[in-house]
Structures are given as C-alpha cells and as structure tokens.
C-alpha cells in the first residue's frame with residue numbers, strides 16, 4: 428500500500444508543476460458555474476417550480492454539482508494515449524504495481540490540490556449565496572462518502588475509456604465522447620430529475636448519476652436519509668461492476684498493444 | 690535463469706499509400722500486413738552470465754527485450770525468466786528485474802529527479818539503509834549529485850541516461866535488461882558505467898542482457914554474443930569463438946561488418962553447429 432501512497436505525492440508534485448494549466452482550467456470552470464447560476468436564475472424568474480425543483484434548491488445544486496464535477500475533471504485518457512503513442516507506457520508497466528492502482532493514486536494526488544482549491548472557492552460562494560441554513564452534519568458526512576465514491580465511479584469510467592485508446596489513434600475523440608457522456612448523464616449540467624420521461628428512466632440504469640447527481644442530492648436534501656444510503660450502496664455496486672469490466676477489458680487490451688519506439 | 694523457445698513477434702502494420710488519397714482509402718478500406726520482427730528464436734541464459742544482443746537496426750533486439758520484460762505479449766513461443774512467464778506474471782517479474790530503455794526515461798518529467806528515486810524506494814520497499822547506501826554508490830560512479838534536484842526535462846541526454854541507469858539498479862535486481870543503456874553518454878562516464886556493470890555482474894552474480902551499438906563496450910563487459918539478423922539468430926556463442934573463426938588481428942567491429950556482409954556463411958555456421 429505504501430508504494431501506491433507514494434504515487435499520491437508524485438501526482439501532487441506533478442499537479443503543482445502544471446500550476447498555470449490548472450489555474451486557467453479552474454477559471455474556465457468557474458466562469459461556467461457562474462453562467463449556469465445566472466441561466467437558472469432567469470429560468471426560475473419565469474417559473475417558480477421546474478420539475479419539482481425550486482430556486483431555493485437549484486441555487487444550491489448549481490454549486491454542489493460544480494464541486495462534484497471538478498474532481499478528476501481533467502481526465503487522463505489523453506495522457507495515457509500520449510504515453511501509448513510515445514511508448515512511455517512501457518515504463519509504467521515495468522513497475523511491480525497494478526497499472527490501474529498506480530493511475531488512481533497518481534490522479535488522486537494531482538486532483539488533491541485542484542479539489543482543495545475548488546472546495547474553498549466554491550464553498551465560500553455557496554455560503555455567500557445560501558448561508559448556513561441548509562447545512563446538516565449527517566448529510567455533510569454522507570455527502571463526503573458519496574463524493575468520494577463518485578470519484579471512484581468517474582475513475583472507473585475514465586479507465587475504461589482510456590483502454591479504448593489502445594485500439595484507436597483518435598484519443599481526442601474518445602476523451603470528448605467520455606466528457607460529453609459524463610457531463611450530461613451525471614447531472615452536472617441539468618439535474619437528472621428534470622430529464623424527460625424515457626431519458627429519466629434510462630439514466631437510472633446508468634452509472635453516471637453516481638458522479639454528480641447522487642452526492643448532490645445527498646447534500647441538498649432531495650434524497651431522504653434512507654434514499655441516501657441506498658443510492659450510496661448503488662454507487663458501490665457500480666464501482667464493483669465497472670472495475671470488473673475494467674479488469675476484463677484490461678486483460679484483452681494489454682495483450683493487444685504493441686509497444687512503440689526503441 | 691532466462692529461457693526462450695521459438696519466440697515470435699508479429700506486428701500488425703497499417704498499409705497506407707502516401708498522400709491524402711492513400712489516407713482516405715485507408716479510412717474506408719483499411720489494409721494491414723504483418724511484419725515478422727522476431728521469427729522464432731531460442732536461447733538460454735544462465736545465472737550470472739552477461740550477454741550482448743547485437744544486430745543491425747530493426748533486427749528485433751528491442752522487440753525481444755520488450756517481450757522478455759513482460760510488457761509485450763509474444764505472438765508465439767515460450768519465455769521463462771526465473772521460472773516465470775513474464776507477461777502472465779508481470780508484477781512479480783518487475784520486482785526482480787531492472788530495465789533500461791536508453792531511448793526512454795522512467796524519471797518524472799516535471800518533478801525533481803530525487804523524487805523519482807524516492808518513489809522507487811517506496812515501490813520496491815527498500816530500507817532506508819539500502820537506499821542511502823546505493824544512492825551514495827551510484828552518485829559516486831554516475832555523478833548524480835549535480836542534477837538530483839533538477840526536474841528530468843532539464844537534464845542533458847547523458848545525464849538523464851545515467852540517472853535512468855541508477856534508477857534501474859536501485860533495488861539490486863538479479864536480472865538486468867539494458868537496451869542501449871549508454872546512448873549519449875560521454876566516453877569517461879561510459880567507461881565508468883561498464884566497469885561498474887562488470888562489478889555488479891561479478892559481485893552479485895547479476896544476469897545481464899544488453900544491446901548496444903558500441904562494440905568496444907560490449908567486449909569489455911560481455912563474454913557471450915547473440916547476433917540477430919532480421920529476427921533470426923545468426924550467432925550465439927562466446928566472443929572467443931567468434932574470434933577463432935576469423936583471422937587473428939580483426940577487431941570485433943570488423944568481424945561484425947564482415948558477418949553482416951556475408952550473412953549466409955554465418956547462418957550455415959549455426960546450422961553446422963546444430964548437426
């Protein structure tokens with residue numbers, strides 16, 4: 428385990444080395460959050476309740492969703508694809524560790540700083556907008572659990588997509604496809620309960636809700652406590668299923684790659 | 690220690706004609722052809738041997754090493770390194786081997802080199818004592834101290850390769866695979882490196898398999914040569930045997946040139962041996 432933890436440190440240091448990318452990325456995301464906030468505000472100015480959501484709920488949702496979505500936001504498909512093309516993936520595979528485990532902890536380190544900064548920034552904006560009246564201790568704890576599991580779900584999905592890069596040269600397309608899927612179906616842009624009928628049913632059976640929608644609803648209280656627990660269990664189930672898929676697919680994918688260079 | 694039997698590797702390569710038209714055609718009807726990079730080679734290396742892989746560019750040396758290190762799956766054939774199939778037991782295999790691909794670096798590009806070493810210490814669960822002892826030794830021989838606090842992207846080629854070599858030796862692996870480990874290293878440092886590898890080989894019975902295009906260095910370190918040509922083994926025996934076959938006075942370099950120019954004679958030599 429210690430060897431994996433050491434990757435958190437290196438990931439963190441690497442994240443710090445990319446300060447400027449990180450800051451511009453943050454800024455772009457931040458602008459997106461503010462825009463979303465005003466869009467919803469104007470919608471709710473016309474209509475008091477949209478699919479069961481009031482402006483009271485929505486102005487919490489916008490910021491909490493943003494926080495959830497910002498974890499692991501950069502994705503590593505492109506990075507992996509680049510390492511495959513350049514042949515540097517060889518060096519990762521030469522280490523006596525699970526490739527996926529290594530990636531996870533490395534990303535955790537890189538995301539650590541990003542998360543800390545986002546947490547402070549969005550946290551203070553949330554408080555400025557909403558005050559402390561909606562906060563509850565038990566929900567905060569469940570939220571942190573659910574948020575962490577959401578990261579797990581997101582990681583598993585990103586891992587599966589990055590394995591696709593073993594088969595195709597178009598890593599940009601793979602990354603974009605994954606980003607659109609996770610942004611839309613996770614509830615990062617629109618709460619899932621606002622989806623029209625069939626689509627609403629469909630997303631229930633997809634893993635993406637675990638990334639943003641579940642932790643959000645846990646926090647802002649649209650789930651009852653029992654629902655919170657069952658949805659958190661569902662996140663765990665998805666993580667298990669997706670990891671299994673990753674393991675099986677990984678076995679195939681690693682047999683296929685021919686190492687470039689040298 | 691290392692057993693290889695009928696090892697083959699075929700690469701699937703896209704067959705594209707040049708130009709935009711060719712690329713478009715490939716998009717609609719992709720055509721692939723297979724390239725046999727390694728065509729069924731067998732050899733056996735004992736513990737403590739130091740063996741050099743020789744061959745022209747594209748002969749299949751790196752391909753073979755990639756399979757031996759367990760990162761690439763062979764198309765056919767069998768490999769055993771310390772009794773294990775390296776691809777199926779990649780993690781176990783990685784613990785016991787040290788690998789350098791001179792063209793690539795395992796150092797982290799953007800963080801200080803010393804952090805990369807620190808990571809290795811944790812990955813291989815080295816004791817503080819072992820880590821410090823090895824780092825001091827390597828620093829003395831490879832002159833690491835000058836650039837340990839720099840990120841890898843700021844190192845010169847030779848410095849980077851030296852650091853990579855130290856990184857592969859840090860956990861004192863019983864088997865070393867070195868693919869062009871002294872690329873871009875200056876003459877004095879090179880001499881030190883080969884003297885050091887020789888020491889490691891003799892002291893700890895470390896098995897070494899290396900490729901290089903530098904005959905002089907190979908000669909000083911390796912007692913045995915495996916010469917590859919287009920994916921086949923042309924010669925596999927001690928260096929002395931090779932010298933015996935040619936008139937005295939020829940250098941290894943001259944012999945190799947001779948061998949490649951009259952490759953077929955050498956093949957018949959191998960066949961003779963088998964009879």
Ligand SMILES: Nc1ncnc2c1ncn2[C@@H]1O[C@H](COP(=O)(O)OP(=O)(O)OP(=O)(O)O)[C@@H](O)[C@H]1O
Pocket residue numbers: 685686687688689700701702724726744745746747748749750751752753
């Ligand atoms: N990933 C790959 N995909 C397709 N063909 C490859 C790939 N890697 C190597 N080859 C081909 O396989 C053959 C053997 O390559 P290899 O890298 O093993 O040569 P080498 O003996 O290491 O040569 P060098 O001395 O130049 O390093 C070459 O013809 C090369 O073009």
Ligand SMILES: [Mg+2]
Pocket residue numbers: 689750751752868
């Ligand atoms: Mg090579």
